[in-house]
Amino acid sequence: MFLLGEHVASVEGLLEYVNSSARSLQRLLPPSPNHIELYPGTDLFRRIPRGHLCLVRRGMLSAVMDNRVAYILQPGDVAGIEGGIKAATVSYVCEDPVELDCFSPVAFQELMKENQQLSNTWQSYVVGLMTLFSHSYGDISKEQHRPQAGFTRYKPGDVIIRQGEEADNVYTMMMGDAKVFIDDQEVGEVHEGEIFGAIAALTNAPRNATVVAGNSCTVMAVPKSQFVSLIHAHPETCFHLLENMARAINDLNRRLTGDSAAL
Template sequence: MHTILESSPEFKALDLGFKEAAERLLQRLEMPLVEVVLEADREVTRRAIEENSIYRLKEGCLRCLFRGKPLCFFDEGDVIGLGMSVTSPYFELISDFAVLAEKIPLDEAHKKILSSEELFGVYQEVLALHQHRQAALLAMFAEPEVVLAPNLKSIAAGQTIIEQGGQAEAVYSLIEGKAEAYVDGVLVGEIQQDDIFGMLAVITKGLRTATVIAKSDCVVLSVPPEKFIELINTRPAAVLSMIEDMARTITELNAKVVGAAKGNTRTIF
């Protein structure tokens, strides 16, 4: 799971605990997992209700909305349907791209769980961890100082996110997927999940210095320049990481310039 707002170490521990407990339960159920494709632009909550199934995601991600607002993303390894209130009118799971998943029938799983004291104990642990995780997730969005209303975009592999020479209309954070940066058609770097990019042109009020292209299907968070300070407040670790990368790049460039200068220095007698 990836949250829109930056999560605490305690929340990450809850998320990891839920995943481990859910995986342990699926293994002990010893039920065959049927591979299915969740179509793009589909409300997965409706399908989960119709099929009465548990899903484990293999490839791709699902966008989770709470009262119509982005809450988080579920990705590879996440289990959907164990403890999740998919019937709640407040939660929606959306597949922006086709998602590969594995499913097992919920009714059959429940029969096995109720027939085994050990399985029932693990199931209770899953439910408890889910409730704690969900409460912690919603609490993040209940903070009065959080006013960021980001624009989430789904970008297909091969599409351009930023065009070199273009106007700086937003700062971006890569929520899901991978992207590549090109300068004058030459690959200069790769953008990973949680990286922030497009900030330099916003700060300098200049034109874009590189083109960024989605290497895989991506989900990006887009924030206009005037809202950038709110992005710093909500994802400080990501911003700090980006600043450290920029500082490291500048240091490396300075070293190259100094080295080149020394190489061209002539001794005058």
């Protein structure tokens, strides 16, 4: 599971607990005869009835509430835990194809009865989710802010941002890696989990570099106005950004040192 934005240490710890349980579910839950592939833009509950439980086998599934991405399910996570509760307005959609194993409530309960380890892991996952969401609510309610993010998939060689263009968004590399160029000279890389494109957005300057996908990448974009608000609400985002900048500077220094040695 991935929650948007930066979080306090307790939430990060709970997130790791939930993700650990999800990895165990991925391993323990047997394949379902009702295995489906969800295509971009399709709502999960247009394919199966509400009340079914669907384990994500491959890809990422966005949980959407009020036209905003609330959180993202990754392999091992289960969609549909809210069951058939009519008040639950969450929908599940994807940017890229997602594979899921779907179970009716009766079939899922039978699996729990047959495998005590699976049952214990499921309980740990559900309790972890409840605790995670309650702590997350407490974390965000102090500022009532989460960015409205968009996700884009890039193929190797695709330009993510281009030098000289206006900076409208700040980006986070969700999956994959990219190369950074200044005046067609490679000067660094962007790795999974890193924020990039922030300097131009924060200074209202044109992009000072071009970023090109090195492999298949999934990138999250946050409008620069919301990123500024995010920094005010969650100063720890600045620390993460500084870490990224420090690594980029070190990479550039190593490249310059290597070039000098070659000369």
